[in-house]
Amino acid sequence: MGASGRSVAGKHILVTGGAGFIGSHLVDLLIAEHAAHVTVVDDFFLGSESNLAHARSRMPSLRILRLDAADERALRDAFARLDPVDVVFDLAVIPLPTSLEKPKWCFDTNVLITSALCEMLREGRFPTLVHFSSSEAYGSAHALAMDESHSLEPLTPYAASKAASDHLVRTYAATFGVDALVVRPFNNYGPRQNDREYAGVIPTLLHCVFEQRPFAIFGDGEQTRDYIYVTDTVRAVVDLYGCPAARGRVVNVGSGTEISILDLVERLERIVGARVPIEHRPSRPGDVRRHRADVTLLRDLVGFEPQVRIDDGLAQTVAFYRERAVSRVEIG
Numbered sequence: 001m002g003a004s005g006r007s008v009a010g011k012h013i014l015v016t017g018g019a020g021f022i023g024s025h026l027v028d029l030l031i032a033e034h035a036a037h038v039t040v041v042d043d044f045f046l047g048s049e050s051n052l053a054h055a056r057s058r059m060p061s062l063r064i065l066r067l068d069a070a071d072e073r074a075l076r077d078a079f080a081r082l083d084p085v086d087v088v089f090d091l092a093v094i095p096l097p098t099s100l101e102k103p104k105w106c107f108d109t110n111v112l113i114t115s116a117l118c119e120m121l122r123e124g125r126f127p128t129l130v131h132f133s134s135s136e137a138y139g140s141a142h143a144l145a146m147d148e149s150h151s152l153e154p155l156t157p158y159a160a161s162k163a164a165s166d167h168l169v170r171t172y173a174a175t176f177g178v179d180a181l182v183v184r185p186f187n188n189y190g191p192r193q194n195d196r197e198y199a200g201v202i203p204t205l206l207h208c209v210f211e212q213r214p215f216a217i218f219g220d221g222e223q224t225r226d227y228i229y230v231t232d233t234v235r236a237v238v239d240l241y242g243c244p245a246a247r248g249r250v251v252n253v254g255s256g257t258e259i260s261i262l263d264l265v266e267r268l269e270r271i272v273g274a275r276v277p278i279e280h281r282p283s284r285p286g287d288v289r290r291h292r293a294d295v296t297l298l299r300d301l302v303g304f305e306p307q308v309r310i311d312d313g314l315a316q317t318v319a320f321y322r323e324r325a326v327s328r329v330e331i332g
């Protein structure tokens with residue numbers, strides 16, 4: 001609980017994108033921390049009901065509204081029917097790979113979701129917004145580690161939508177004095193990350209190992225990311241919500257360490273006990289080169305230390321996708 005006494009316990013919390021990867025883990029934590037009601041808003045572009053199965057078993061009253069959060073009218077109608085909402089955690093997003101195929105739609109959708117929520121926050125429809133940014137908003141690192149004052153130089157339309165949304169939330173806080181916080185996660189990994197169309201690196205890599213298909217490395221494989229296990233991220237975000245000094249701020253959420261894609265492949269090979277067939281391809285435009293979070297602010301605000309070491313987190317992730325691969329074969 002933050003120094004103000006603010007906690008998620010007893011609150012009505014709305015989570016956009018709550019059926020997705022990070023959102024579903026956030027919902028699990030909110031329920032474990034005794035939120036009174038949790039409402040998920042998701043259009044299931046990538047999210048799934050199965051991501052919320054655990055949450056439903058813990059909170060049978062969990063409400064799931066299937067709607068497009070970029071449709072402001074639909075969002076307003078939903079709020080009008082709900083009991084008062086204490087805080088919105090905004091995670092709904094069209095992901096980076098989609099922005100390479102449908103840049104305008106990705107940009108417009110992501111920004112529209114944020115602008116609709118900012119307006120409703122300004123009008124007092126709910127008192128607090130916790131908006132999810134992304135380290136992608138920074139672009140490639142000029143200096144490591146990257147703190148929150150690093151310039152925003154997005155390299156993809158997705159990253160541009162994240163940077164634009166961050167600016168919007170901050171201007172609403174500065175101009176209208178609303179209670180808004182921007183959390184800026186680095187690369188998350190763990191169970192429930194989408195592993196189908198537009199999949200992230202780790203689920204893609206694991207499918208390649210399990211199915212002995214070649215995994216494409218773009219460029220020399222020395223590009224790095226700051227990987228943080230998803231349960232560490234949602235813990236940090238809930239703690240930041242409770243922290244009065246975090247209001248109106250942008251706060252990095254990362255592990256503070258970087259690993260290269262080649263290192264990641266080696267670690268996964270050790271855990272799975274099999275080689276990954278690698279296919280080297282030219283680097284992709286828009287790929288950032290290096291990322292490592294400076295998490296000084298996060299530490300200072302909420303005393304954050306990651307609880308899950310990379311090899312343990314990867315082992316849990318492997319176990320999840322292995323089980324999923326087996327059940328797909330059995331069902332298929």
Ligand SMILES: NC(=O)c1ccc[n+]([C@@H]2O[C@H](COP(=O)([O-])OP(=O)(O)OC[C@H]3O[C@@H](n4cnc5c(N)ncnc54)[C@H](O)[C@@H]3O)[C@@H](O)[C@H]2O)c1
Nearest residue numbers: 017020021022042043044045046047068069092093134188
């Ligand atoms: N995964 C990461 O490594 C990472 C890193 C940094 C930041 N983030 C941010 O965290 C948030 C969650 O990311 P994630 O990895 O869980 O993504 P995800 O794709 O798993 O989840 C996003 C969810 O949003 C839903 N959604 C998409 N468009 C929608 C719309 N118009 N209306 C309602 N719902 C919609 C999807 O169906 C999905 O369930 C995003 O804001 C993302 O930018 C993620």
